[in-house]
Amino acid sequence: MRHSNTLPLIADHSTPLAWVAGRRISRAAFLADVRALARRLPAGGAHFNLCEDRYRFAVAFAAILLRGGASILPPNRARTTLSEIAERHPGAHALVDERDLSITIPVVPVTADGTEHAPNPGATPEIPTDQMAVHAYTSGSTGQPTAHSRRWSSLHAVTTQALRRFGLGTDGGTLVGTVPAQHMYGLESTVLYALLGPCTLLAERPFFPDDIRQALADHAPASLVTTPFHLDACLRAGLTWPDTARVISATAPLERDRAQAAETLLGTTVCEIYGCTEAGAVASRETARESLWRLYDGISLTTLNRERITVQGPQHPEPVALPDRIEREDAQRFRMHGRPADQLNIAGKRASLAELNRRLNAIPGVLDGVFIPPDPKQDGGNRRLAAIVAAPERSEAEILAALAETTDPLFLPRPLIRVDALPRSATGKVPRQLLLDLLDQHSQCA
C-alpha cells in the first residue's frame, strides 16, 4: 500500500529500464536484480557504490535504498580518499563490478545483467521520503572530503523538474551518457531519469567520439548526456552524426559557439544544466540562443545581500547559498558570472586549488610547492595543472605517487617543475606572473 510519506523506487512505465549489451531490460527484470542483490546487503547504513557499468550502478543504488541505506559516491577512487570517507561510515561495504579494484573496504560484487529470473515481479517497492538516498562527496577545500547528502524526496523532486524541462517525461528514449554515475550530474541525468521517468539508460559508458556516435546511432534518436569536454572532442572528430533527440551538457560552462556548432552537427537542441554540489541541478538554458539561465519550475532565488543569493525548491529543506556569482534578471531567470577563483575544473571534474596545494605541501619531504591552474584561454583538451615544487630529497615520481594517493589522476601536475625555492614575495604569496615565467623557461629548456 502506498503511504503519503513514501515514494516509489521506480516509476511505472512500459518502456525498458536499460540496454545491457544490446539487450532490452524491462523494469520487472530490473526489480528482480535489485531484490536479489538486496538480499546480500546488510540493512541500513551507507555503502560505496563504485559500479562502473551504469546498469549495475542503478541496481546497486536501488538495492541499497531498498535495504534502508544510502549510496556513497566518492569524488575519486584514490586509496586515501576512500579510507577517509570510510572512517565516517562504519560498517560501509563497497559495491563493485570490477575484479581488479584493490580497496581495503569489504566488497560486495555486483554481477547483475538483467537475466535474474522474475516469476512474480510484485508491487513496486516504496521508499520513505525522508530516507537518506545518497552521500555525494567532494574533495572539499578544508582538507577533508565534504558530504552533500540528499533524501529520496529530494531526488524525486529534481528529477520531476528536469524531466518536465527537457520534455523527457513524455518522450523518454535512450540516454547515452559519457559522465560517470558517481557524479551527481551523472546520477541525476543518466540514472534517475530512467528510474523515475520513461527513459532507458545505456549500461555502457561510451568514451571516444566514435563510441558515442555508435551508441547514438544504435538507439536513434537518443539523448546525449555529456560535458563540454566530450562535446568538444565530438566536434573535432570529423564524423557524421546520427539523428539525435537532444544534447544535455553540464559540469563546466559551454561556450556559445561550441553549443551552436554542436546543434548544427547533431541537428538538435543543446541544453545546458546549471547546478552545484550544494544545491544539485536548479536551472537550464539553450546555450546556442540564451545567455540567461531559467530556474526549474518550483524553484526560486532569494537575495540576502550583494554577495549572497540562496536557492530553494521542494528538494531543499532549507535555502541553499549558491557558490557562484549570480545576477538576477527576473523571478525565473539569472546570469552566472563565474565560479570563485579557487574552484578548478579539469575535463568536468572539480577540485579546490587550496586543497590541492595543501595536499602537495603535506607530502613528507616537500618544503614548498604550489599548483598553477591552466590558462583558461588555451584551446583543446590539454588544459593541465602544472606545479612548482621545492623538495630536494624527493624525486618527481615520488611526489606524483604521493599525490596520486589522494588526488584524481586528472589533477596530477604536468609538468612538475623542481626548484630550490619558490619565488615568494614578502607577504608569502607567489605572484602568478613569476610562476608563468618559470613555466615558460621550463618549456623552452625542454
Add this chain to the structure above:
Amino acid sequence: MEQEVARLIVDSLNLEEVSPEQIEPEAPLFREGLGLDSIDALELALAISRAYGVQIRSDDENNRQIFASLRALTAHIEAHRATS
C-alpha cells in the same frame, strides 16, 4: 612508422619532458609508463583519426591492448589503415 607515432604522441599531448626517441616501444603508455590518463587517451584518439583516419573505439575488446605500448598502438594503426 613507430617513430612517427611516437612523434604524434609527444606533439598531441605536449609532453615537454619526453622526446619521441625516449618512448620505449614495449613500455606501457598509461599509468606506470608515461603516466597518461583519460584526457590524454581522448586527445591521442583525435590526433590518430586526423593523421591516419583510424577511429579508436573503447568497445573494441582489444582496447587495453591497443594503448598497451607504442608498438601495440602502431600495429593497430597499421592494421586498420590497411583494411579501411
